[in-house]
Amino acid sequence: FRDISITEFEKTYQRLNIKFDTYAGESDYNNKIDDVITDLKKKNLLAVDNNCQVVYLDNNLPPALITKQDGSSLYISRDLAALKDRDQKYHFAKALYVVGGEQKLHFEQLKQVATKLGYNNNFEHVSFGLVLQDGKKMSTRKGTGKKLEEVIDDAYLKEKNEIGIKNPHLKDIDKVADQIATSALIFFNLKNDRTLNIDFNLDEML
Numbered sequence: 001f002r003d004i005s006i007t008e009f010e011k012t013y014q015r016l017n018i019k020f021d022t023y024a025g026e027s028d029y030n031n032k033i034d035d036v037i038t039d040l041k042k043k044n045l046l047a048v049d050n051n052c053q054v055v056y057l058d059n060n061l062p063p064a065l066i067t068k069q070d071g072s073s074l075y076i077s078r079d080l081a082a083l084k085d086r087d088q089k090y091h092f093a094k095a096l097y098v099v100g101g102e103q104k105l106h107f108e109q110l111k112q113v114a115t116k117l118g119y120n121n122n123f124e125h126v127s128f129g130l131v132l133q134d135g136k137k138m139s140t141r142k143g144t145g146k147k148l149e150e151v152i153d154d155a156y157l158k159e160k161n162e163i164g165i166k167n168p169h170l171k172d173i174d175k176v177a178d179q180i181a182t183s184a185l186i187f188f189n190l191k192n193d194r195t196l197n198i199d200f201n202l203d204e205m206l
Contacts, residue, residue, distance in 0.1 A: 002027075012149045016182055029081040033073045036080045039117050040066065057112050064109040079110050080119070087120040094122050101127035101195060129197040138200075154202060155181035162206075180206070 006023055013019065037053075040046045045055050046066065054063040066077050086092060097107060107125035114121040130137055138145040160177035163170055170176060188205040192198050 012152070015152060015178070016186065024082070026075075026078045026082075029078050029085060030073065032081040032085055033077050036077060036084065036117075037066070039084075043117060045113075045116055055113050055116070057109060059112070061105070061109055061112060064113050075106060076110055076113065079106075080113060080117070083110070083114055083119055083123070092120065092122070094124065095120075096124055096126050098126045098128070101129060103127070126194075128194050132197055132199045135199060151200075151202070152178075152181055152185060155184060155206060158202065159184075159206060 002025070037046070040053075040055065046053050047056055047063075048054070049063060051069040052065055053067040054065055056063050064076050065074055067073060083095070086095065099107070104125065104127060111121050111123070114123075132138065133144070133146070136144070156178050159180045160173060163173050163177055184206050189198075
């Protein structure tokens, strides 16, 4: 599933002229969580609350939930494992997490736990707003989301039709329509304040 997904993602990335050097998802760090738990125990940071393992935090932040009652991991435990691994692999000067603004608390907790552990905590949460449709949040789980590939295709077809009306003799209509569609999408994102929600409108974008 992972290999098939990445192959399909790369088709979309290619259209947007985006390239990644490496892919490492959450599942890549499942086998490294025990090391984090060991580090937390060595620092006497783990506490038990309602049969869950937690780390109590300062500055009025709620406790960071490390493992659930059944012992399974959570986002923060996997992120701590990833943070440790990335520092060992890349010795990064600074890491940027480009994640929605809704995760602000998560990254505040992550930074504080990382600091208490002595992990490289020089990272920043680059937050962004939601992409709304008709003023409502899109959700892939509820079937109200739209794939980026579909958005590009819709924009391409709309632009190709527009060129056909205004400039039917243009050479390479397909190529030009695709370039305009992807450029419009990128500019639409860049012209808006990164932290604010965007109400998606295909006509306005083009």
